[in-house]
Every structure is written in C-alpha cells, then in structure tokens.
Amino acid sequence: MSTQTSTDAGTAAPKVVLQIDNLESYYGPIMAIRGVSLKVHEGQIVTVLGANGAGKTTLLKTVSGVMDPEKGTVNMMGADIQTMEADAIVRRGIVHVPEGREIFPLMTVAENIAMGAFTRNDKGAIAADEEMVYSYFPILKERRSQRAGTLSGGQQQMLAIGRGLMAQPKLMLLDEPSLGLSPLLTQEIFEIIVRLNKEQKVTMMLVEQNAKVALDAADYGYVMELGRIVMNDRAEVLAASKDIQEFYLGVSQDENQRGQRRWKQRKTWR
Numbered sequence: 001m002s003t004q005t006s007t008d009a010g011t012a013a014p015k016v017v018l019q020i021d022n023l024e025s026y027y028g029p030i031m032a033i034r035g036v037s038l039k040v041h042e043g044q045i046v047t048v049l050g051a052n053g054a055g056k057t058t059l060l061k062t063v064s065g066v067m068d069p070e071k072g073t074v075n076m077m078g079a080d081i082q083t084m085e086a087d088a089i090v091r092r093g094i095v096h097v098p099e100g101r102e103i104f105p106l107m108t109v110a111e112n113i114a115m116g117a118f119t120r121n122d123k124g125a126i127a128a129d130e131e132m133v134y135s136y137f138p139i140l141k142e143r144r145s146q147r148a149g150t151l152s153g154g155q156q157q158m159l160a161i162g163r164g165l166m167a168q169p170k171l172m173l174l175d176e177p178s179l180g181l182s183p184l185l186t187q188e189i190f191e192i193i194v195r196l197n198k199e200q201k202v203t204m205m206l207v208e209q210n211a212k213v214a215l216d217a218a219d220y221g222y223v224m225e226l227g228r229i230v231m232n233d234r235a236e237v238l239a240a241s242k243d244i245q246e247f248y249l250g251v252s253q254d255e256n257q258r259g260q261r262r263w264k265q266r267k268t269w270r
C-alpha cells in the first residue's frame with residue numbers, strides 16, 4: 001500500500017459542498033437576508049430553522065439562482081455561483097424543492113417526474129431513476145397517470161421531492177416540506193428524506209419552522225431571525241438548548257419564570 005493511499009483512507013474531513021459568505025438579498029428596498037454565512041458538508045442534512053418571515057425562503061431562492069444577492073458569495077464545491085442562472089445551477093447539482101411544492105397540477109404524476117430530468121438526455125439512466133423515485137414513493141407509481149393537482153398535500157410533497165431527484169442532485173434544497181401536513185405524514189416524509197440522504201447520497205439543506213422533525217433528521221442546524229443567523233450548532237446540541245426548546249419545541253421551562261434570559265427579553269420568535 002502506498003503512503004498516498006494510507007493518508008487518504010477514511011481520515012479526510014468531509015468536503016464542503018456549499019459555502020455561503022455574508023449574503024444579502026433584497027426585495028426592492030427591503031433587506032430580507034442580512035449577512036448570512038453558513039456551510040453545508042457533503043453527506044449531511046443541514047437545517048435552517050426560523051419563524052415565518054425569518055428569511056428562509058429568500059435564502060434558498062438566492063442559492064438556487066431564483067434571486068441574485070446584492071452582496072456576498074454562494075460557493076459550490078469551489079465555484080462561485082451567485083451570479084449564475086437557475087438552470088446552470090441545476091446542472092451543477094443543486095435542486096430546489098420550493099415552498100408550496102409548485103408541481104404542475106394539470107400534468108400527470110409521471111409527466112411531472114419526467115420534467116425533473118429536463119437537464120438530462122441519458123434516456124436509459126432517466127428510466128432507471130424514475131424507478132428509483134417510485135421505489136421511495138410507491139403511491140406515486142400507483143397514481144402515475146393521475147393529474148398531479150388531484151393528489152393530497154402529502155403526495156404533492158412526495159412528487160416535488162421525486163421530481164427534484166430526477167435532476168440527480170448533489171445538494172437538495174427543501175423549503176418547509178412539513179408545511180400543511182399532518183404529524184404522521186410529516187414523519188413519513190422526513191423518514192424518506194433521511195433515507196435519500198443515506199442511500200442516494202444526496203446532501204440536504206432543509207429549511208423548516210418545525211424544529212422538532214428538522215432537528216431529529218439533521219446533523220447540523222442554523223437558526224435565523226429577521227434575516228440573520230443567530231445560532232448554529234450540531235443538531236443534538238440545538239435540540240437540547242433551552243432557547244430552542246422554549247421557542248420552538250413548546251417545552252415550558254419553569255426556571256425561566258425567575259431567571260429571564262436575554263432572548264426572552266427581545267423575543268421575536270413566535
């Protein structure tokens with residue numbers, strides 16, 4: 001065995017897939033994200049938590065090229081992508097599963113899934129990937145000739161994820177997959193997200209208001225408030241943090257009645 005091989009064997013730190021530095025994005029004069037910096041390592045599920053209006057969707061739109069930032073950089077595996085068009089970013093392996101799913105309601109399930117492969121022309125591999133998607137979401141196979149608009153909310157979320165997988169993403173951006181779903185369906189979707197991460201090696205950046213399911217699934221988390229990152233740590237550390245438990249997980253903390261903490265006094269989370 002050469003020295004080279006033994007140096008490489010299993011000891012290398014995970015690669016950074018996505019690195020965001022000092023990002024600022026605006027809607028007209030309104031600054032929606034304010035100097036956001038974060039990293040997503042290969043193979044991980046990274047969650048960005050935040051209340052409604054925190055800037056989560058804006059962050060994902062800026063990464064996927066739907067919006068251009070005013071300042072800052074989005075770097076994917078060594079290349080700055082913040083000025084690239086959305087379709088070029090898909091070709092580089094970043095797929096955005098948007099808030100509210102945005103499936104094509106009048107097209108069938110199968111047609112929606114096929115649309116996800118718009119950047120590809122490797123027909124055989126596309127067919128194999130369709131089968132892969134249906135293996136994760138058997139209900140979509142049963143419903144494949146049905147118009148997508150007639151699916152339930154949970155099935156539409158599955159379809160949006162399935163369509164995203166068809167682009168062979170290296171990094172999937174998921175915008176509130178739990179939105180509008182029952183706890184049971186949310187659980188089901190998150191189990192599949194974790195399986196896709198492990199089995200299909202899709203790195204995930206997942207924004208959520210539902211801190212419980214997101215932190216259960218994630219390796220690492222960031223908390224956004226009013227366009228800024230206010231906290232970041234390993235998911236299990238965040239899940240155990242009193243601030244997170246109080247504001248996101250609905251755990252009441254008796255001791256808080258006496259010793260008020262800083263965040264309580266400037267509470268802006270819901």
Ligand SMILES: Nc1ncnc2c1ncn2[C@@H]1O[C@H](COP(=O)(O)OP(=O)(O)O)[C@@H](O)[C@H]1O
Nearest residue numbers: 027030032050051052053054055056057058059
């Ligand atoms: N199309 C828009 N025009 C103007 N302001 C917007 C628009 N979309 C979002 N915003 C504002 O930007 C901020 C961040 O919104 P958003 O990224 O959607 O937050 P989140 O996804 O965390 O709920 C909010 O103050 C919101 O009101």
Ligand SMILES: [Mg+2]
Nearest residue numbers: 056057058099
């Ligand atoms: Mg949003």
